[in-house]
């Protein structure tokens with residue numbers, strides 16, 4: 001079932017913070033990751049969809065039905081939060097079966113279903129354990145099994161992996177994605193981990209100051225950010241102010257470069273963005289967009305070295321990545337200069 005937010009706004013009582021005119025459309029079975037700086041409204045968005053927070057304007061429509069007046073437990077949405085919110089006094093099995101008990105499913109049936117889900121999340125032998133006897137990763141799986149037990153039509157995941165260390169996180173991330181696809185659950189995933197968003201999501205929605213800046217596939221978001229705020233938040237880049245000085249050319253003050261200026265008239269002021277992997281080291285003399293300078297700070301990353309390349313007059317270095325740092329010059333192909341309108 002698809003989830004549609006249509007011009008949704010919410011303000012916390014007595015404050016100006018919240019969500020401002022957010023419209024987005026999550027297709028049936030799609031996983032949309034919600035990213036953005038701290039305080040941008042990610043959790044607020046999820047709480048409004050879940051019904052834990054009420055009082056928005058605009059419409060939240062799930063499966064064609066307006067959810068505004070529907071109580072939380074009728075929404076058939078499975079939720080997993082950062083702190084798991086498991087019941088410490090209940091066994092693993094009873095935690096997973098909890099939502100079914102609320103829905104008055106008979107005991108034998110709910111235990112059967114809970115066992116089945118524990119199998120799916122890889123915890124078959126743990127049904128009778130207490131929550132305190134589980135690792136963080138195992139607790140996270142219980143939370144996921146509990147969310148899935150009610151056969152949800154939507155999954156709302158708020159930083160579900162943030163408490164886990166990197167190796168468990170990577171593994172569980174793949175598992176959550178596989179389970180989500182298997183269940184075909186329409187999913188919103190809040191994360192502050194960009195890599196998690198890019199790897200797991202069909203599309204990524206970026207919020208800032210309670211507003212939706214862009215929703216796009218991970219590739220589009222990285223390669224074609226719609227604004228400077230998105231470009232700065234997603235991945236590494238060098239962003240410099242520039243002016244269109246002729247069709248197909250921009251003036252950065254210290255150099256003129258060939259770039260795809262499109263229909264922008266001469267004199268347009270904007271920003272040029274370059275990703276580090278698109279900075280070519282030591283191009284032949286006479287190459288297009290060749291810039292002379294010197295390599296500054298270097299960080300060895302194994303297969304690659306990430307380094308600063310200082311071009312006189314640029315004001316800040318170009319961030320570059322290549323097998324070996326440039327000795328005296330770099331070049332950036334015109335198609336790799338992304339122009340961002342102000």
Ligand SMILES: Nc1ncnc2c1ncn2[C@@H]1O[C@H](COP(=O)(O)OP(=O)(O)OP(=O)(O)O)[C@@H](O)[C@H]1O
Nearest residue numbers: 012015017018037038039040041042043044045192
């Ligand atoms: N109960 C509340 N009362 C007033 N303001 C709140 C309340 N909860 C959150 N806010 C404010 O609303 C804004 C959005 O908060 P929200 O928790 O949605 O952000 P977030 O993007 O999830 O942040 P984080 O990444 O830090 O978890 C913030 O400015 C926050 O301070």
